[in-house]
Amino acid sequence: MxxxxxxxxxxxxxxxxxxxxxxxxxxxxxxxxxxxxxxxxxxxxxxxxxxxxxxxxxxxxxxxxxxxxxxxxxxxxxxxxxxxxxxxxxxxxxxxxxxxxxxxxxxxxxxxxxxxxxxxxxxxxxxxxxxxxxxxxxxxxxxxxxxxISLGRKTPDERIAAFLLKCQKWATLQIATQNSIISLPMSRMDIADYTGLRQETVCRIFSKFKRAKLITLLRSDQLILNNHRQLLKLANLSEDNSETIPQYH
Amino acid sequence: MxxxxxxxxxxxxxxxxxxxxxxxxxxxxxxxxxxxxxxxxxxxxxxxxxxxxxxxxxxxxxxxxxxxxxxxxxxxxxxxxxxxxxxxxxxxxxxxxxxxxxxxxxxxxxxxxxxxxxxxxxxxxxxxxxxxxxxxxxxxxxxxxxxxISLGRKTPDERIAAFLLKCQKWATLQIATQNSIISLPMSRMDIADYTGLRQETVCRIFSKFKRAKLITLLRSDQLILNNHRQLLKLANLSEDNSETIPQYH
DNA sequence: CGCCTGCTTGATGACAATCAAGTTTAGTGG
DNA sequence: CCACTAAACTTGATTGTCATCAAGCAGGCG
Structure with missing residues (x-):
């Protein structure tokens, strides 16, 4: 095509x-x-x-x-x-x-x-x-x-945590098999422009999360969430937004 | 009632x-x-x-x-x-x-x-x-x-300018007569929680705008926009959002 | 009149933006 | 297949700005 x-x-x-x-x-x-x-x-x-x-x-x-x-x-x-x-x-x-x-x-x-x-x-x-x-x-x-509420009131760490969880949700919806590898098709700049940060800040937080063993960076655009529970806690998501309410993505 | x-x-x-x-x-x-x-x-x-x-x-x-x-x-x-x-x-x-x-x-x-x-x-x-x-x-x-885009990418000044213009729009829709006095029913804290700032910052920007003769504060909840054009410029509103597109508020 | 709440102004410090220098990755051509 | 280039990403050093803490001020109401 x-x-x-x-x-x-x-x-x-x-x-x-x-x-x-x-x-x-x-x-x-x-x-x-x-x-x-x-x-x-x-x-x-x-x-x-x-x-x-x-x-x-x-x-x-x-x-x-x-x-x-x-x-x-x-x-x-x-x-x-x-x-x-x-x-x-x-x-x-x-x-x-x-x-x-x-x-x-x-x-x-x-x-x-x-x-x-x-x-x-x-x-x-x-x-x-x-x-x-x-x-x-x-x-x-x-x-x-x-x-x-992310942009207005959450800390950079919280925003990135929420973003990563959102990526995971997209991944599980895209691929039927419950693959733990999450791919990030968007650039650091895109992530920055989504979360209201600068790309350097996004990088630093990714590195921080890596050091804290929250995530594993396979490549710059592929990662694994090691501690889903703590990320969820860190993200400060309002209630059941991520899980219970049916959505189509 | x-x-x-x-x-x-x-x-x-x-x-x-x-x-x-x-x-x-x-x-x-x-x-x-x-x-x-x-x-x-x-x-x-x-x-x-x-x-x-x-x-x-x-x-x-x-x-x-x-x-x-x-x-x-x-x-x-x-x-x-x-x-x-x-x-x-x-x-x-x-x-x-x-x-x-x-x-x-x-x-x-x-x-x-x-x-x-x-x-x-x-x-x-x-x-x-x-x-x-x-x-x-x-x-x-x-x-x-x-x-x-306000919360993620605009400066505090721009956010407040945009907020004030929004208030004006509400005012002109509420009251048929084109009264130039705009009332702010919400508290400074509310404005802060809307614009992603702190109430002290909101206050300071109000004061700054007052000093710059952009606005006149009659009371803490009543003001006049003196320089609509400059506020509009400052607010960095995306295109015609404030004027041309019909909305019902 | 006096209290209380909301607003305003001041002083200070934390933190993310900025500027700058590396490093890795992907893509290209010899 | 490897060298080279450019773009994207990462890390470091410094600065500016807004949050924070704190203290007045003003208006409203009993």
């Missing part, structure tokens, strides 16, 4: 062979239950931009494979990453308006683009589907608020 | 005499268009808690009057205020789940409680209504992401 230029979108037509398992968090295709005849699946490079901040919203993006980030940038270049997204995640809502963040691929990514109009048609016909969209928005909002 | 204890909810029946003007941002009642026969309007004290974090979601709260805040708390007492809400704002989504923040009244507040079931019934019958809910979620998500 050819790569797509960021400016121009080539559409390829697919009739998907899979059925939604919305509740099955291991293998998710949120918006596929209604099985539209035609879907557009695109492939993106690392660092390729999928949509720009302030672009009119035309599509909902459903990640089929790979990792994607969303961010906002200030005029002097300061950047805040607002989220990382992996297989099964959906970015956007079928409303009239503009994207409030830029969407960019981190790894090679396959992304299913659902047109806004298509979405709205589906909503009209299927109230269940509509509920799923609202549930999705609710989950995104929960994530955003969790990140707000 | 009697005040309500936080534990037990007294319901009063109202047949509302007003019709929605969803697009009219000055006088908004988002969820009233369908005119349910019976609605529950409650009054809350300052500091009275409307719902606790992790409570099951039973209601959507629509603010009719007053100011309300939502926040999350860590086990050692650190607090992050995730939003302030005024007349016309809606808190919550009709999903199965739990509130991810505590909702508390700042001033005396009249709040219309829409039961989740009622909401879902309305959604089934009125696709327009459903779109409004999704639009509402989208706006909340935009606010949250705007706050994320």
């Amino acid at each position: 050819p790569y797509t230029s960021p400016a121009k979108i080539n559409t390829e037509q697919y009739s998907p062979s899979f059925i939604t398992h919305f509740e099955n968090r291991k293998n998710i295709t949120v918006y596929s239950k209604a099985r539209p005849k035609v879907r557009n699946i695109l492939k993106y490079h690392p660092n390729q931009i999928i949509a720009f901040e302030n672009d009119p919203i035309n599509y909902l993006y459903e990640i089929m494979a790979g990792t994607v980030k969303t961010y906002k940038i200030l005029n002097d270049g300061r950047r805040q990453i607002t989220g990382f997204y992996t297989k099964g995640d959906v970015i956007g809502l079928p409303v009239d308006g503009r994207y409030f963040h830029t969407i960019e691929a981190i790894t090679e990514a396959s992304i299913c683009c659902h047109s806004k109009i298509q979405m709205k048609r589906l909503m009209d016909s299927d109230p269940d589907f509509t509920l799923k969209i609202i549930k999705s928005a609710h989950d995104r909002l929960r994530d955003a608020h969790e990140q707000m | 009697p005040y309500t204890s936080p534990a037990k909810i007294n319901t009063e029946q109202y047949s509302p005499s007003f019709i929605t003007h969803f697009e009219n941002r000055k006088n908004i009642t988002v969820y009233s268009k369908a005119r349910p026969k019976v609605r529950n309007i409650l009054k809350y004290h300052p500091n009275q808690i409307i719902a606790f974090e992790n409570d099951p979601i039973n209601y959507l709260y629509e603010i009719m009057a007053g100011t309300v805040k939502t926040y999350k708390i860590l086990n050692d007492g650190r607090r992050q205020i995730t939003g302030f809400y005024t007349k016309g704002d809606v808190i919550g989504l009709p999903v199965d789940g739990r509130y991810f923040h505590t909702i508390e009244a700042i001033t005396e507040a009249s709040i219309c409680c829409h039961s989740k079931i009622q909401m879902k019934r309305l959604m089934d019958s009125d696709p327009d209504f459903t779109l409004k809910i999704i639009k509402s979620a989208h706006d909340r998500l935009r606010d949250a992401h705007e706050q994320m």
Whole structure:
């Protein structure tokens, strides 16, 4: 499948062979239950931009494979990453308006683009589907608020601990086998821009955690969590956020 | 109308005499268009808690009057205020789940409680209504992401400038007359917990802005913005977020 | 009037940002 | 296959800024 230029979108037509398992968090295709005849699946490079901040919203993006980030940038270049997204995640809502963040691929990514109009048609016909969209928005909002307390009130150590646990959650959702090796597709800079720190600080905390035997760094982008319990304690996660509440990532 | 204890909810029946003007941002009642026969309007004290974090979601709260805040708390007492809400704002989504923040009244507040079931019934019958809910979620998500870049990447001065402009927006939406006096119903501590600072720092920046003639402090909870343009520049707001994009607060 | 709470200002110190210098890794071409 | 280059990552030294601790100040209410 050819790569797509960021400016121009080539559409390829697919009739998907899979059925939604919305509740099955291991293998998710949120918006596929209604099985539209035609879907557009695109492939993106690392660092390729999928949509720009302030672009009119035309599509909902459903990640089929790979990792994607969303961010906002200030005029002097300061950047805040607002989220990382992996297989099964959906970015956007079928409303009239503009994207409030830029969407960019981190790894090679396959992304299913659902047109806004298509979405709205589906909503009209299927109230269940509509509920799923609202549930999705609710989950995104929960994530955003969790990140707000991280950025506003948590120490650098706590933020990194929370980030690592989030990575673990992504990993276990991506790979069916309970592999303890966690891969970090994003750069140190990305982690810094997500946690509101500098990359040097992120590095130092990684090293500190390594010295404390909390983690093992196999490579700069592969690690193992040795002491899940203590990380959880350190992360100061609000209640059951990480475990009990069902989410689809 | 009697005040309500936080534990037990007294319901009063109202047949509302007003019709929605969803697009009219000055006088908004988002969820009233369908005119349910019976609605529950409650009054809350300052500091009275409307719902606790992790409570099951039973209601959507629509603010009719007053100011309300939502926040999350860590086990050692650190607090992050995730939003302030005024007349016309809606808190919550009709999903199965739990509130991810505590909702508390700042001033005396009249709040219309829409039961989740009622909401879902309305959604089934009125696709327009459903779109409004999704639009509402989208706006909340935009606010949250705007706050994320504030907390993660903006300087204290920029955060306070942005906060003041937000207050002005609330003020102009609340009061029809374009009064230049802005009232701050929330305490310095609240502002600190919203902007990720300490109350002393908030004070110092207020004083600094006062010395720079950017603002005039009439009382500790009343001020005037003297140099809107410079505040806007200082706040580093991402593009048109403050002006052009229609929002309902 | 006096207390209490919330706000303001001052002095000091901790800690993450900054600046800078290595080190490792991945990618390229001979 | 190895040498070379560039980018990403890591570690060190120093500084600036905001949190902290502490002391006044002002307004509201009994």
